[in-house]
Amino acid sequence: MRLTDYLDKGADLGPDAPCLRMDGRVLSYGQVQRFSHRVARGLGRAGIAPGDKVAILSGNDPTAFACVFGISRAAAVWCPINPRNEARENAELLDGTDCSLLIFHSDYARMVERMLPELGKLRAVICLDRALGFAPALEDWLAGVPEAPVDIAPVDDLVMLPGTGGTTGKPKSVMLTGRNIEAMTALTLMGYPFPKRPVYLAVAPLTHAAGVLCFPVMAKGGEIEIMKGPDLGRFLELIAERRVTHTFLPPTVIYMLLDHPGLDGADLSSLRCFWYGAAPISSARLAEALERIGPMAQLFGQTEAPMMISMMPPADHRRPDGSIRTEKLGSAGRVAPLVRATIRDADGAVLPVGERGEICVRGPLVMAGYYRNPEATAAAIRDGWLRTGDVGFLDGDGFLHIVDRAKDMVITGGFNVYSIEVEQALQSHPAVQDCAVIGLPDPKWGERLVCVVQPRPGRAVEAEALKAHVKALIGAVKTPKEVHAWAELPRSKVGKVVKPEVRARLLAEAAE
Template identity: 45%
Template sequence: MAIIDFFDRGRSLNPQGTAFVMDGQRWAYEESYGITCQVAQALVADGARKGSHGAVLAGNHPLAWMCVLGLWRAGLAWVPLNPRSSADESIQLVKGFDVEVLFFQKAYAPVVEVLRSACPGLRKLVCIDGHVEGCLSLPDWLAVQGQSVPCVESEPDDVVAIMPTGGTTGLPKGVMQTHRNLGLSVLNGIINTTYAPGERIVNLAAAPMTHTAGFLSLSASARGGTVVVLTKPDPMSLLDAIEEHRVTELFLPPTVIYRLLETPGIEQRDFSSLRYLMYGAAPMSLEKLKHALAVFGPVMMQGYGQTEAPGSIAFLRPQDHFLDGRIAPDSRLSACGLPSVTNALAVMSDDGRQLPQGESGEICVRGDIVMKGYYKEPQKTVEAVVDGWLHTGDVGHLDVEGFLHITDRKRDLIISGGFNVYPGEVEQVLWSHPAVLDCAVIGVPDADWGESVKGVVELKPGFSIDAQELIDLCKNKLGSVKAPKTIDFLSPLPRSAVGKVLKKELREKYWGDQARRI
């Protein structure tokens, strides 16, 4: 099944229904389908070859996502670009991943001009919403195209996306994802967000559609649901959109959920339409998760995945957050979920042995969800995928009930005076303080201990606290070895496009040119 088939299935189920909504404007499935066909026809007529690469540089807009769908329909691979990234970061992706076609919004024309000069492989530039000198205008380009589907054959292992890794430890790698990989991930989304036949589905795309939210919306589109596109994802706009459109599902990274929970009057807002508030991409505070369950109701759902195995390694479903009618204990809430039935999962030792329940090791996954490899980096592919097992770099264990727990990233492990300190354990304690909005725990150089534990804390607006109070809190909960020796305050913490705190960026300040395990 080709990845575009999921959208086309929604169109066949609900041709005159609303596929997308943004700022009062609506696009029916039939209209959206026609636009994606025109984009594909224009690409093919212009000489785009199956397997070549196209990118979209835009804020949240249905037309930008339709351009991605058009790329897929024409047999091209999509390279996501983050509109918040610097021009240099975009150059790395466009040049490094051999992008030939770029769709963009006029607001990013200055960046596009830099890309045009720096990336000679860019042969086609298309402005989605206006006219820019030397570039095509999307309406003009499509005006001469029909709406028939171009004849492009697809195979399950054809690459349909080259997704940049988070870049938290260096230059991003290009993860080659296929129809098979992404299709299975969409199916996992459908399996884990169940609706009765004919039940309304409204997905809120608050994160960038040309990054994560668009892909996550496909399980709703495949069932003929509506995707509400939010252009300004501030807390009040999010809350208003949920109420106005009777949203049934959305994805938010933990840091956005934290900010929502701090919104005055949130307890009086109407969340009765919500079925699934999906969270992931970064660890979540247990205290804030309990708060979210109290505010939003039994709708929280965690998804654990990686760019190399997108979105489907494990799920903590809404019902898994409860036990005997009450919010489950921390031993359950700390899990990232039950392993997906569509792939194999194992916890392995450093020498490749599969470990029994309760023992910690590296989380490894095998199956159709695993990437095809890293673009132009065969050696890194061989290092990441061994005997068919993707080594995630996450350390964790399976408990007696079969739930998967992530202890931390292997590269984030702090070794202080010979003792292993997992930052996630310390972060949970820091998050429990009422003044802390978010935090990160890292290892910094120490002449005596090799590394010492440092906390970097983002406080809630209007709060102040002495660092020693947080250090003492950790000592009382964890003991002196795991407690931070020092704490810095920083607002905001540096984050990736999907909301992960960039610990590498935090560490660089302290390590400089010194070598450190990553």
């Protein structure tokens, strides 16, 4: 399946059915399909050949997402660019992917102007919504281009070049193939509940998980309601108004939703699958979400193996009697049917059930490699197995538990302490909204365990009480020696806490 096939499948099920909707504007499957033919022809007229790279830089926008299918129909490769990145990082990604053409929204015109001197491989820049001095408007650029069907044969199976997060160094571009997206789509439809025509509310960035989750929805002829940003009051209204069946939010935004005054009065009866992922979630807050929101559904993956390494549908969150399956809430669900997962030690030996080591996966979900970076590819994929960099274990029921990122383990007093375990204990305290646990150099312990907590609105954090809370749950060795409270934690562009920034700030404060 090419990316266009998901759109065309939806059009086969009903060309007049709504496909993309935002702020009252509705594009049917047929309209998106015809638009994609025009974009493909426009790209061809501009000299874009099969295999060339075309980037989109935009916030959540129906026209921007519709352009993805024009890129695919031209047999070009979609490069999703995160508008939350700094201009320098995006310029590195665009240049590193040999990008030939950039389509962007005028909201990011200044960023594009700053990047252009660094992007000598670009042949053209096109503005989605209006003409600018250095870029024509998309509709002007498409003037005279017919809607007549076009279907250009691809040169290979490469369909996407998303960038890695960049929190561990220079970002890399991941080669995702049509086979990867097909496997992800199949697993999504196989593992989660879907009505005949789902309604998906996309509020998280379409450049990330929220975007690729559109493909299984389109394969069912479903409707995609797009929000520009996380207005949680409007989010709750739209679930009721549009009878939303599926949505996705990262844990940080779910915590905000749980504290929203409109949650308990909202009509969420249409929801069948409320996905969460992209970062660890507090078991305590997840249990609260199950009671107050309903059908929560976890997914675990990474850019190199998108979305569905393991899955935890709503039913797996509860026991047969309907009670919450508290003992599994800290897991990432069961390994997906089309994925193999093993736990390995530093030498690559497979570890038995219950033992902790690096999570390694293989199967059709795993990327083809990093674009023009054979050294990084060889380090990440060994003997066909992707080394995820995550430490975890498999339990006797086949549930995958992610203990930590390998680089985030703290060795204190000779004991290995996994930060996620400590963070789960901290997040079970009613005053804690979110937190980060790191190790800092210590002359006695080697590393001392330090936590930074973000209090819940209107709550105060008392350090000794919080330490006592953690000690009672997981013992003295895993109890932080220091507790700091910050109004906000530093986050990446996708909402993950950036621990190197936490560490740098704490070290700087200690040096003052």
